[in-house]
Amino acid sequence: MFFKPKIFLSSVALLLSLATLFLSSWIILPAPNMFFLTLAVGAPEVSPWLFLLNLLFLLLSLFYIRRRKLQRLVCIFSLIGLLICGWVLINIPPTQMQMAKAMKQGLGANYLEQIPPQVRAKMQIYPFNLVNFFWGIPLGKTRHQKDILFASPGGMPLKMEVYQPPEVGKYPAVVVIYGGAWQYGNTHANTEFNQYIANHGYTVFAIDYRHAPKYQFPSQLDDVRTALNFIRKHAAEYEANSERMVLLGRSAGAHLAMLAAYQADAPPIRAVVNYYGPVDLTEGYKTPPNPDPINSRAVLKAFLGGSLEELPNRYQIASPINYLTHPLPPTLLIYGSRDHLVQARFGRQMYERLHDSNTAVFLEIPWAEHAFDAVFNGVSNQLALYYTERFLAWALFRQ
Incomplete structure (x- = not known):
């Protein structure tokens, strides 16, 4: 043979x-x-x-x-x-055009002109760049501090990481809250994003919080609020401007970012960035996605301590969509149309409720799943990053 x-x-x-x-x-x-x-x-x-x-x-x-x-x-x-x-x-070009239109509708046709030229000059030139896709998005140099203890509730140490621009100065603050179904994750998540944003003129605080099911709501919200108070108190040590602060979260972290920013007694927050975060836990429990790879109801039970039938008030209190009764910080919502953990329809509903009396932008990526930005130089994250950095600059630098 x-x-x-x-x-x-x-x-x-x-x-x-x-x-x-x-x-x-x-x-x-x-x-x-x-x-x-x-x-x-x-x-x-x-x-x-x-x-x-x-x-x-x-x-x-x-x-x-x-x-x-x-x-x-x-x-x-x-x-x-x-x-x-x-x-x-x-579909990249039409999606980019739709996103550009949504940004102008939400922030104003001349929103880019409100951003100082020196800030605009450092932004990505193109919404999607094949060179960056194949070779990676340049991150630039930053200063990085780890293991900064900001609280110890019940003896549980909570730490944060700080990313700073390479030059000493005073910078707007971006507080980043990781996702993970409120049950897992750590401050090391999304380091490329944190480094990129810090290099572009922000002090980035990646904060921790206690995890379900051992710690249930509102422990996580309390931890975020504690972290914000710590950041405001120690802002000068980390070259951060406590009066120019944005909360940015992903998934469960986006949920906590919205809740923290939307409280009536929240500290001054310039804006919120929500990457595919849950906004209505009541409806999320009633109508889980199909298929449901994460078992959404089990996740919500672990986070809130029981089912919707057992704890209807807690589901309401934990839902950001129920806090739209007073003026709120501008909010950027970014969702994937194919998200099978947090469906894009919830982000769209949040936008419809927000933009009646508040500044809001809703961006939807047709092909994207949950956690699309896990691939930092991927197709979806390039689009999301392009508009996120413009939204941050508009919120924190506009003249």
Whole structure:
């Protein structure tokens, strides 16, 4: 029996094209569990790489594979993968235009003119940059301090990390609150984002909070409020301007950011940035996503201490959408249309309620899943970062 290299390589190409199609398919498939959710989150964000791989196998099938059956299979797999990945890529320009329109509607047609030229000069030039996708978004130099103890409720040490611009000065403050279903996570999350923002002229505070189910609501909110008081008290030590502060959170962290900023006795907060955060826990419990890879009701029970039927008042108190009774800080809401943890419809409802009497911007990314910004140089995060830095500059530097 003789080894036939061409047959072997053709078979390998078939397997690799099938694997690439499998990965590409999670751009459109809903994830049934947490394992596949990772693929559903990552696939659209690396779609340019997947597009190139599908194109490579298509060309191999056309010019190298001679066995007709194998050639046909590789060609079919690759064409389907190309169509799926191409859907993301061709939707980048219209999504960017829709986002630009939403920013102008929410902040004013001339909002960019309110940002000082020296601040605008440091921002990303393009909403999506292929060079940055393949080579990474430049982060720049920063100063970084770890393990800063800000509280010890019940003997539980809570710490924060601080990212500062390279030059000594006094900078607006961005307080970052990580996500993790209120049950896990730490201040090391999203370090690339924190470093990038700090390099662009902000003091970034990445804060910790106690986790469910051991600690239930309102412990997490209390910890965020304690952290804000600590930051205000020690602002000068970290070269932060306590009167120019934004809260930015992701998922559960976005929920806490909104709750903290929307309290009637909240400290001065210039704005809130909400990346795919829960806003209505009552409705979230009543109508969980389908599929529901994280088991949303179990997460809410662990966070709040019981079901909606058992604790209806606590679900209401813990829902940011119920705090829209007084003037609130400007709010930027960013959601993925394909989010199967916190559905985009909740962000849209929050925006509809907010923008009647408050400044609000709602940005939706058609192909994005929950935690899309986990891939920092990915397709969705480039768009989100482009408008987030403009929103921050408008909120904290506008003249």
